[in-house]
Amino acid sequence: MAAMKSKSPTQVPGARYHLPGLFEFYELYKVFLPLWRNHRDWFYEWCDIASIYGAPMDCLWGGGRAGFGEADAKNVLSLMNEYGISARLTFSNSLLQEEHLADKKCNELCRLFSGAKEKSGVILHSDLLLTYLKAKFPEFYLVSSTTKVLTNFDDFERELNRPEFEYVVPDFRLNKSFERLSALNQSQKDKVEFLCNECCNFGCKERKACYENVSRKNLGQDVADHKCASADAAGGYRFSLAMKNPGFIGIQDIQKTYLPMGFSNFKIEGRGLGSAIVLEFLLYYMTKPDHQLEVREAIYLDSMLDLF
Template structure:
């Protein structure tokens, strides 16, 4: 059995066309991608789900769209991973109709959940035991002892806090459990940010109150973000450095993207997943197929109006 490297991609809803197209191109042109790379999951939320955390995602999504999206990914053997990491969830939120509908529709044994709070995790484990549970980086666990305690719990995986990405002592200690550790390789936030947990709570409150008019007053806030910004951050793991992590036994890597422009996400996919001599071809193939999907969608809209 081959030892695959799994990549966990952002925005299963907002980047649905991009992600599903990338998965198809990876299957059709495997030689264009680095050896043994696979899409391990697509993470995110459907618009308007109050359990969502990390980034505010407002809006509306119909039952048909939810069903179509689940079928799209799961038919390609790619799990969907729900970001149920809102740290402000209380017992009164547990019976939310929309979030429970999503879980019921995705309850087929293929999908996963990122968790942050005990109250929601206990509810989900009791009512939806067929999902795989993953400890979220939004817990901001930066103490090595607490990290090891987290790995002793019944989690399918634990996502490493990005501030530990290059901590040699921590990485060495994780080697026996490396296959259960997921590493966020291109976090755009600043290192050792003292406001990160406050920022998560701010996003969580906006999700609960359906309000995004007031941006979080972060002193490091950037209006325009690029992949080059990610590459310049201390937590960034380069392609050359990836070999060391893989040799240590790490097999799961996460890419950021929720809240970022699609162009930045495409740049990260090209850099991490695609061989350098194939990037022009793969990017062109993605562009053509995405344009074709957009045209077909517009034609469908026009036919419905008639």
């Protein structure tokens, strides 16, 4: 079957989702994407898949969850090419130095994905890496990472005005800054990519330290895991808790608030979670309620399955 025809941002109506787990959940997307294409009536008409992001495990330039992402890069690219979806490499390590730019694995990934049928992107934090990529791999579009923790709206707006970035992911605590968000011009709004389902405590002051800890791990430094002091951190990620977060963006928010305001890009987090919870995100954000069971059945439901 022929690949879906790719669409430019101006052609895609409604919400454009940026989904987690390019390498981490390859097996899930290998089953989900045929459902998305062949049963489009099961899914909301007002949304589309704009990109899938991630990085292979033990990726030096990586800034996301270390140790996840086992899928073969060529298989991943083939899947994205088949469905006309943009692949995004999560290279958001904030602690890169000049000597790290020569990393063979990361450069080979860039060479591979720079030849994708649908233009690939790179999510990054480091201006050093930004300069390197623009010179060496100009085929990529660039995304400013939420790991910069831009909680001040003026800082965020300055980031939006940087011509190097096609998208900017603000800290989730700016998600409901509606007075300032509504005042942005349309070219700025087109660059905003909201992080929808963050579970981190809204008042957390350790977010930057947590990201830097992950960056150190990806650089191969022998450091202990960051221990978050937030009262609810011990329970790990819970979608039910994320929904109660003041920064949470649900489907009603997208349809009734953000789309009418002129925003269209929405990022779903979850690279460091299990595929079962990521499936729940795909069901909640993209699947009509009457067809959610059919999607579950097609992906993993077995009539003889015992959960315990």
